[in-house]
Amino acid sequence: MQNAETASLAIGQRSLGDPRIRYPLWPPLSNGCPETSTPEVQYPLEVEYSPLADAGLFEQPPLPGIEHWAPLLPPLAERLGLGEGGTPLVDSPQLADWVGFDGPLFIKDESRNPTWSHKDRLNRCTVSAALHVDAPGVVAASPGNQGSSAAAYCAAADLPCLIIATSGGPPAVESQLLAYGATVVAVAREARWPLMRRVVAELGFHPVTNLTETHTGHPFGAEGYKTIAYELFLQLGKRAPAAVFVPTGYGELLFGIWKGFSELQALHAVDRVPAMIACEPEVRAPLTKALAESLPAASVPAAPTDAYSIACTVSGYRGVVAVRDSHGTAIPLSNQGLAEAHARMRQAGLWHELSSAASLAGLRRALASGMHFPGPVVCISTASGFKNVDVGREKIVESPSDWPSFRRTLKQLGLPT
Amino acid sequence: MQNAETASLAIGQRSLGDPRIRYPLWPPLSNGCPETSTPEVQYPLEVEYSPLADAGLFEQPPLPGIEHWAPLLPPLAERLGLGEGGTPLVDSPQLADWVGFDGPLFIKDESRNPTWSHKDRLNRCTVSAALHVDAPGVVAASPGNQGSSAAAYCAAADLPCLIIATSGGPPAVESQLLAYGATVVAVAREARWPLMRRVVAELGFHPVTNLTETHTGHPFGAEGYKTIAYELFLQLGKRAPAAVFVPTGYGELLFGIWKGFSELQALHAVDRVPAMIACEPEVRAPLTKALAESLPAASVPAAPTDAYSIACTVSGYRGVVAVRDSHGTAIPLSNQGLAEAHARMRQAGLWHELSSAASLAGLRRALASGMHFPGPVVCISTASGFKNVDVGREKIVESPSDWPSFRRTLKQLGLPT
Numbered sequence: 066m067q068n069a070e071t072a073s074l075a076i077g078q079r080s081l082g083d084p085r086i087r088y089p090l091w092p093p094l095s096n097g098c099p100e101t102s103t104p105e106v107q108y109p110l111e112v113e114y115s116p117l118a119d120a121g122l123f124e125q126p127p128l129p130g131i132e133h134w135a136p137l138l139p140p141l142a143e144r145l146g147l148g149e150g151g152t153p154l155v156d157s158p159q160l161a162d163w164v165g166f167d168g169p170l171f172i173k174d175e176s177r178n179p180t181w182s183h184k185d186r187l188n189r190c191t192v193s194a195a196l197h198v199d200a201p202g203v204v205a206a207s208p209g210n211q212g213s214s215a216a217a218y219c220a221a222a223d224l225p226c227l228i229i230a231t232s233g234g235p236p237a238v239e240s241q242l243l244a245y246g247a248t249v250v251a252v253a254r255e256a257r258w259p260l261m262r263r264v265v266a267e268l269g270f271h272p273v274t275n276l277t278e279t280h281t282g283h284p285f286g287a288e289g290y291k292t293i294a295y296e297l298f299l300q301l302g303k304r305a306p307a308a309v310f311v312p313t314g315y316g317e318l319l320f321g322i323w324k325g326f327s328e329l330q331a332l333h334a335v336d337r338v339p340a341m342i343a344c345e346p347e348v349r350a351p352l353t354k355a356l357a358e359s360l361p362a363a364s365v366p367a368a369p370t371d372a373y374s375i376a377c378t379v380s381g382y383r384g385v386v387a388v389r390d391s392h393g394t395a396i397p398l399s400n401q402g403l404a405e406a407h408a409r410m411r412q413a414g415l416w417h418e419l420s421s422a423a424s425l426a427g428l429r430r431a432l433a434s435g436m437h438f439p440g441p442v443v444c445i446s447t448a449s450g451f452k453n454v455d456v457g458r459e460k461i462v463e464s465p466s467d468w469p470s471f472r473r474t475l476k477q478l479g480l481p482t
Numbered sequence: 483m484q485n486a487e488t489a490s491l492a493i494g495q496r497s498l499g500d501p502r503i504r505y506p507l508w509p510p511l512s513n514g515c516p517e518t519s520t521p522e523v524q525y526p527l528e529v530e531y532s533p534l535a536d537a538g539l540f541e542q543p544p545l546p547g548i549e550h551w552a553p554l555l556p557p558l559a560e561r562l563g564l565g566e567g568g569t570p571l572v573d574s575p576q577l578a579d580w581v582g583f584d585g586p587l588f589i590k591d592e593s594r595n596p597t598w599s600h601k602d603r604l605n606r607c608t609v610s611a612a613l614h615v616d617a618p619g620v621v622a623a624s625p626g627n628q629g630s631s632a633a634a635y636c637a638a639a640d641l642p643c644l645i646i647a648t649s650g651g652p653p654a655v656e657s658q659l660l661a662y663g664a665t666v667v668a669v670a671r672e673a674r675w676p677l678m679r680r681v682v683a684e685l686g687f688h689p690v691t692n693l694t695e696t697h698t699g700h701p702f703g704a705e706g707y708k709t710i711a712y713e714l715f716l717q718l719g720k721r722a723p724a725a726v727f728v729p730t731g732y733g734e735l736l737f738g739i740w741k742g743f744s745e746l747q748a749l750h751a752v753d754r755v756p757a758m759i760a761c762e763p764e765v766r767a768p769l770t771k772a773l774a775e776s777l778p779a780a781s782v783p784a785a786p787t788d789a790y791s792i793a794c795t796v797s798g799y800r801g802v803v804a805v806r807d808s809h810g811t812a813i814p815l816s817n818q819g820l821a822e823a824h825a826r827m828r829q830a831g832l833w834h835e836l837s838s839a840a841s842l843a844g845l846r847r848a849l850a851s852g853m854h855f856p857g858p859v860v861c862i863s864t865a866s867g868f869k870n871v872d873v874g875r876e877k878i879v880e881s882p883s884d885w886p887s888f889r890r891t892l893k894q895l896g897l898p899t
Contacts, residue, residue, distance in 0.1 A: 148570025256883030
């Protein structure tokens with residue numbers, strides 16, 4: 066029973082480059098579709114399922130534990146459940162006012178996951194796959210949310226986990242990576258992916274971050290994100306929102322949510338898929354470029370941004386599929402727009418990662434540019450404020466302890482005294 | 483509608499010193515019961531309710547948002563909802579093995595709250611009260627979980643928040659406190675409570691931490707913790723666990739969970755209240771002392787511990803009530819016992835605050851001392867690992883980027899290569 070798996074309807078992998086091309090479910094093809102990929106663009110695989118017979122699946126409440134959706138996910142190791150997902154949908158009239166939206170605005174708070182980011186939905190799937198194929202370990206070239214989430218699920222799986230990092234990451238996230246017992250090694254930035262490929266090829270480790278030039282990633286990962294769509298459907302009273310704004314790096318989260326709604330549409334549970342809006346930092350907006358130039362994926366130069374979780378220099382075909390099929394768009398965001406949305410969320414009691422605020426910043430910019438959304442809008446917020454690069458750097462004000470001095474300090478700080 | 487409140491059955495405050503003594507619901511008596519308190523011991527108030535007419539309250543799923551339990555809570559400001567509560571109950575056979583328990587062992591993961599600690603359940607209640615009484619602001623003498631949670635709810639309430647701190651707090655938690663826009667001022671340790679009393683008396687701020695010598699706290703706060711009992715009842719399939727192990731500082735959380743189960747017992751939903759086990763650091767274990775000496779509250783000298791969230795030099799009468807009525811006990815824990823439980827939780831994918839591990843450490847010690855629990859046991863884990871004092875201090879290993887050197891580094895670090 067050590068590696069008992071949930072009952073999944075998954076039957077194989079299908080190429081996004083050409084959906085007629087299919088592969089067996091095992092092993093996960095993390096190098097992308099062998100047939101449609103070219104040296105310039107690599108196409109990801111997705112998971113294909115037998116038709117869902119049990120319509121009762123969407124009659125349950127949206128509680129934590131993505132195994133509740135087991136039929137529509139790749140096989141999950143039962144013992145890896147940390148209660149991922151089942152995150153709250155926070156109704157925020159304050160933030161709706163701020164962006165000037167007259168419909169309901171909801172924040173899907175993905176900081177409320179086991180490692181305080183959305184990545185746990187993905188890693189429940191990918192680390193389960195590593196156990197299934199009996200890998201000697203897992204490797205990730207990510208010292209951020211993905212790395213710490215992979216480390217936690219590997220801890221639960223009792224699998225060695227190697228995180229290939231660079232030095233100078235967010236200090237609190239480095240503590241988190243190390244806490245789960247992962248082996249974390251910092252190397253030169255450009256060496257990360259070549260070393261990761263060697264670790265996969267020579268040590269047989271299971272890769273849970275990308276191996277290819279344009280992004281393909283683990284074929285099972287985005288499946289975990291579908292559960293966000295299932296939860297939103299139930300949390301909104303069995304309907305789809307008008308649009309979902311998604312902080313976007315490689316586009317896996319965007320694609321997963323889109324795919325979940327597409328499945329609900331195929332089941333006639335919703336009559337349309339929400340517009341999927343990719344929110345990228347404008348200093349690195351490869352999906353914006355790919356869409357503008359009608360490319361399956363694009364690359365852009367590396368420019369600095371503190372929104373490190375969505376700072377990518379290449380996109381992947383998943384993002385194009387989600388935006389194009391849903392009649393969505395990609396919105397590049399200024400550093401100032403990101404910072405303003407981040408600050409406004411904190412003022413509403415939501416201290417999240419800077420990258421998480423991309424969705425609210427994107428909605429604000431979309432509305433300012435005249436876009437219209439006939440119905441509720443959801444902004445996905447991906448991770449806790451503890452993931453920010455400046456955590457631990459602030460200093461609090463000190464004051465003498467006698468009442469007159471203390472009161473003067475309060476007055477200087479602007480408190481109503 | 484700005485301060486619209488939920489429909490509550492609360493009718494007044496009742497003294498824990500003598501349950502025949504009652505006060506109106508407003509204002510909350512944060513200085514303890516005026517009639518039963520003495521200079522040596524102060525007795526807290528609790529909230530009393532009209533009988534619950536709607537039995538359907540416990541037919542709902544345990545989703546986030548404690549307003550789902552509004553009839554049995556003090557009035558909640560509707561707009562303050564951040565989706566607190568609804569936290570997962572993680573089944574952990576691994577941890578059961580480790581402590582040598584043959585029944586099911588569940589971790590109630592309170593790190594999955596809006597500010598990543600259990601305190602959000604309390605502050606939804608206390609900051610709602612501050613809005614109700616039209617306070618010009620809120621004050622807390624806590625730079626830890628309570629301070630950051632109060633700051634978040636004050637941000638959502640658009641109320642000024644003053645946190646009276648000491649310098650040298652956990653670095654990531656200081657960042658969190660400041661992120662929500664609270665005014666945070668560090669003073670000498672012994673000056674914190676005198677200054678807090680002045681802020682309450684002279685500026686009219688609403689206190690959300692304790693004002694008295696022995697602990698009484700906000701009369702509405704522990705009510706929020708009752709929702710943990712309601713959720714556990716539903717998550718366990720409408721039954722009570724055999725025991726609940728609770729990291730214990732002042733005993734508010736312990737009392738709140740006990741009170742929730744007592745209400746369920748009064749409603750004939752459960753046939754008994756679980757044994758409430760208070761888990762204290764042995765270097766500061768005032769409740770252990772109070773119980774041993776049959777006192778309503780006790781004080782102990784300040785001794786250092788990294789489990790700062792449960793490091794208290796006084797207890798309060800709430801803890802005595804919960805343990806005595808439930809036939810529970812208090813367990814003092816060594817620093818080593820705490821550290822071992824903390825490490826073992828990380829190895830199961832749960833990186834939580836050191837204080838959070840007190841419950842698992844307590845269960846381990848209880849079993850080692852021959853205690854027996856005929857049924858499932860719940861360990862409450864209160865907060866995220868980001869709250870630890872050593873966050874941001876670790877350094878990751880650096881390696882040259884060529885494959886032979888990198889592989890040597892992996893081998894030195896013990897990875898299977």
